[in-house]
Amino acid sequence: MKKYNFYAGPAILPDAVLQEAAKAIHDFDGMGLSLLEISHRSPNFTKVMEEALSLSKELLGASDDFAAMFLTGGASSQFYMAAMNLLNRSDTASYINTGTWSSKAIKEAHLFGKIVEAASSKEDGYRFIPKELNIPKESVFLHYTSNNTIFGTQFHQLPETDIPLIGDMSSDIFSRPVELDKHGLIYAGAQKNMGPAGTTLVLVRKDLLGRIKQTLPTMLDYNTHIQKSSMFNTPPVYAVYVSLLTMRWVAQLGGVEEMAKRNARKAQLLYQEIDANPLFEGYAYKEDRSLMNVTFTIADAGLEEDFVSTCTENGIIGIKGHRSVGGFRASIYNAMPYEGVEKLVEVMQDFTKRNG
Numbered sequence: 001m002k003k004y005n006f007y008a009g010p011a012i013l014p015d016a017v018l019q020e021a022a023k024a025i026h027d028f029d030g031m032g033l034s035l036l037e038i039s040h041r042s043p044n045f046t047k048v049m050e051e052a053l054s055l056s057k058e059l060l061g062a063s064d065d066f067a068a069m070f071l072t073g074g075a076s077s078q079f080y081m082a083a084m085n086l087l088n089r090s091d092t093a094s095y096i097n098t099g100t101w102s103s104k105a106i107k108e109a110h111l112f113g114k115i116v117e118a119a120s121s122k123e124d125g126y127r128f129i130p131k132e133l134n135i136p137k138e139s140v141f142l143h144y145t146s147n148n149t150i151f152g153t154q155f156h157q158l159p160e161t162d163i164p165l166i167g168d169m170s171s172d173i174f175s176r177p178v179e180l181d182k183h184g185l186i187y188a189g190a191q192k193n194m195g196p197a198g199t200t201l202v203l204v205r206k207d208l209l210g211r212i213k214q215t216l217p218t219m220l221d222y223n224t225h226i227q228k229s230s231m232f233n234t235p236p237v238y239a240v241y242v243s244l245l246t247m248r249w250v251a252q253l254g255g256v257e258e259m260a261k262r263n264a265r266k267a268q269l270l271y272q273e274i275d276a277n278p279l280f281e282g283y284a285y286k287e288d289r290s291l292m293n294v295t296f297t298i299a300d301a302g303l304e305e306d307f308v309s310t311c312t313e314n315g316i317i318g319i320k321g322h323r324s325v326g327g328f329r330a331s332i333y334n335a336m337p338y339e340g341v342e343k344l345v346e347v348m349q350d351f352t353k354r355n356g
């Protein structure tokens with residue numbers, strides 16, 4: 001039976017990418033050697049890194065004002081690294097708190113500057129995206145989480161401000177066009193919508209670096225990685241390579257504009273069913289619903305486990321909700337085909353017929 005992977009992360013990758021990635025384990029680039037055993041300084045790999053850096057910028061429409069990096073330590077390391085590279089202790093920065101990941105970013109940033117919560121949706125279980133912002137005018141940047149992987153909300157309009165935005169785009173990078181010129185920095189862990197776990201893409205506006213007084217440890221300074229094209233030390237070669245394959249796949253299909261169309265179509269199909277089906281209910285406010293992580297609950301909590309096992313029997317894998325929300329979460333990233341969502345909807349309808 002065909003299985004559809006709805007896990008939130010590490011998450012589904014396109015079949016074509018997995019096949020190409022498997023080949024590179026045995027014989028990379030016709031070298032007769034595995035990608036896992038060659039020097040990262042070999043021309044065959046430096047070519048991969050160069051293309052990955054340039055293609056990431058191309059897909060996002062980044063100008064030469066931006067530098068791209070593939071780093072390690074996950075998106076979680078960017079929670080402190082971004083603040084550390086952009087703030088002096090006396091500086092102020094604003095953050096929008098829309099859930100678990102934002103809260104973690106805020107906690108880390110407190111170590112490096114005066115951090116203000118410009119808005120929060122905590123009061124209602126992070127079901128919505130706050131629109132009213134309270135941003136002190138001396139803020140160096142405004143940090144937001146473009147897609148809230150756990151609660152299933154997403155910014156459909158950028159937060160309104162004139163200061164540079166910092167976006168944690170871990171779970172919706174390359175899913176839609178981004179107004180990059182409004183951003184000072186964006187980052188995304190690979191394992192949601194870009195590749196396997198192990199690397200994090202960062203794009204930073206170069207003119208924002210160099211404003212801090214403190215000297216940073218070499219590995220934590222963005223300048224190190226920019227100057228060495230993400231090859232200061234050994235990069236996670238395989239994660240970068242598979243991320244490159246995924247970016248090529250996005251580019252071939254028509255780029256982020258085409259991804260946005262496909263993602264809207266998939267999300268619409270699923271939300272339509274959630275709204276029509278008397279057994280299920282959406283978790284997030286309608287206007288702020290995520291096109292990537294669809295969160296929903298079941299009217300009769302006694303049926304929750306039953307629904308998950310029915311899904312599993314039908315090849316629908318990984319839709320149990322995050323422990324902090326409960327219910328279900330269907331992650332429908334770029335690589336999820338329309339047929340996967342159709343299958344889930346069919347299972348929901350059958351389940352309701354039997355239990356409604």
Ligand SMILES: *Cc1c(COP(=O)(O)O)cnc(C)c1O
Nearest residue numbers: 074075076101149168170171189
């Ligand atoms: C998964 C996730 C993170 C954490 O990523 P790690 O790579 O595990 O550190 C941060 N932000 C968002 C929005 C995420 O979805």
